[in-house]
Amino acid sequence: MKTSDKKKDPMQWQNEVKRVAAGIRKRVLDHTIRNNGGYLSQACSSAEMLATLYVKVMDLGKIDTPLVPKPFPGVPGPGNPHYFTGASFNGPGKDRDRFFLSPAQYALVLYATLIETGRMAEEGLLQFNKDGSSVEMIGAEHSPGMESMTGSLGQGISQAAGTALARKRNKEKGRVVLFMSDGEFQIGQTWEALQSMSHHMLDNMIIYVDVNGFQCDGKMCNVMDIEPLDKRLEAFGARVFRVNGHDIKRLAEVGELTPDGRPIVVLCDTDAARGLEVLKSRAPKMHYVRFTSAEEKGLYMEALAELTGSAAPLTLPSPSRGEGKGEKAKPGPEIVTRVHAKNLVRWAADKPKVLVLSADLTSSTEIDLFRDTYPDRFLSMGIAEQNMLSFAGGLAREGFIPFVHTFAVFIYRRAYDQIAMSVAYSNQRVRMIGFLPGITTPGGATHQAIEDIAIMRSLPNMTVLECGDATEVETVLDVMEKINGPVYVRMLRGEMPRLFDRSE
Template identity: 55%
Template sequence: MDVGSNVVQSTQLKLDEQYEYKKMEQMAHGIRQRVLELTIEKNGCYLSQALSSAETVAVLYGGLMKLGESQAPFDAPAFGGIPGNSNKDYVTGAAYNGPTGPGYDRLLISPAHYAVVIYAALVESGRLSPDSLKEFNVDGSIVEQIGAEHSPGFELTTGSFGQAISQAGGIAHARKMRNEEGRVFLFMSDGELEEGQTWEGIQAAAHYKLDNLVVYVDVNGQQYDGWTKDVMNIEPINSRIEAFGGTCVTVDGHNIKELVKASQAPTEGKPLFVLCYTNSAQGLPELDYRKPNLHFVRFRDHEVEQFKAILEKMKKGVR
């Protein structure tokens, strides 16, 4: 008898019973559809980031994390000003993720330009109204194109790339010091692995044995200037993270079951990193010809009607 095989099968059966994979898949489809619609309506958007990370974000909001009900307005309010003596009631966008106390997981977003993906996920999970997306990138709205701490789903302003892992590590460390249940999830992009602070953050998280920190990385292999491997090669990511003291799992970032299962990997006192290898044109192969120039997508005049037709097919569920 293959005991190891039985253990794997038993684990998968438990996961199958616990998580609604179909719901997560539907959420991923909804995320792509909503961001494509915004790309058409707003004459440009961070569409490829939604195409690559839709499943990852759908898994996080679709039941993987222990989140309570949203504590924020269903319709996104207008920007309330910066915090200060005259604005002591200032709240962050974290309220859309529910309570942050013991027993609940926390979600931090590192790449602020993925904000539209988070907004779409909040809509798909019933935490934000679909009408709120009409305020996307409108002056005076908190539904900003580049997310900040007041934007729905955001708890912190992550500043330059690579800072959020240090912030997430600090929160995870504080939770361990208080013996507080609940994990800290961080969503990152692979381009951030070019930043020195990212590696300092990994090293610190390993030093403090932050096994309550789970980092999902969207490895789509592209950035503003082209392919990541050409601009600043970061591979092999897994062995580098392990060398800095983390536990690393590599998955197909479009496979819901793999994304869920990775979160259960034993960490033995180490932070967990899930490398989600993805396709920046997933679901829209019509964009393949533009690779790697997909950092920000604006359709050419002759393409608009083509992608409007694709959007209608997506709404009907035929793509």
């Protein structure tokens, strides 16, 4: 909304916020149905927050015609003069507000917000997560509406704080507005950033936090509790307000406060299924929706029809699979699924010293079956990989055999120093199981483990193992057991072929 428009009849901006919020939910629901999955609960919980920020709170530059996202410009560097960030979708202006999205998995919700507010062309969403597109599933700094790499959680607040201090030194009038998720308050860097924000009196910075109470592994209070979050933030010197995240008037009021030397943090208590009753049946697994049957998908199609006022559910074309051509499928290797999940439970049955550690990716790293079978040997560590690796080092010193599970990038990138000092140097028997190695992830640059072999091989005492098929996943635990030192495994998950016989 134009700066001048914000001073008009309050009902005008409130009606616009409601329209945008409703549009965000419908657009993300439609996209989730069409793509058989998506970050849907994030749209339900944050729709009013992002709509209020873009319509009322933030002073952004004007965009006359919705922008069509450009293709991925390549990696930034001195040899790439054509590189760009997604900041242009927030408009020009040196003294305007700057917006940072910290939880980059909310990118789809941000794209929907940009479309509903006339900043991004609707057809841009057709580029979502396509090869060569800047419209990534896990938003990157070249993605629409973004200007920094925040897909590895907890880094957005520090980058935003650095920008806020720089803007003060440059005597720029605009604020830095940061959107965060509640799960990020399990991360140590978040609190390091907060203490620096208070120390440097960054009152030109305001943070809106989506406190929906859920994370990848379920309810936050069960994974790693962060409450009382308001009291903790106040102890770090922040100016804290706790509001109903769906109350647009209150969301707007706290965004117009006069600075007093302290950074503002707005804790927005939200409903992860707001406006979509069918989503509640998935609780507490709300992080990502992936349909498991045509019946389940049909329920969401009916919900979309109800939201759009259509007389019938949305009809979607079925993808072509080449049926009816009289072609017989060629025989291939045996395909098996969740091999590590079943193998780990079986292998660890008579090994009471084996403990499994999870960093909020329990199902995604196939240790949910271990958790359910041996709950006393499962340790939920929250989104805190650095602590998890040093914690594992301490366990190993006392004779336990910790198996650390997370995505590969979050092992070697986020916790390199902890691995080097707490695990590798002292030759501790810590087993690091890294999933989605190489470019096997759709999560983009922040989730692609392409340097892990080189980095992990450089550490003292480290053994690096690579699994190539189901048989190697089944046998890798036996191989690790014989190694008296730290081991890093590039692990496969989900469906995989059996290429080798166990006797080979």
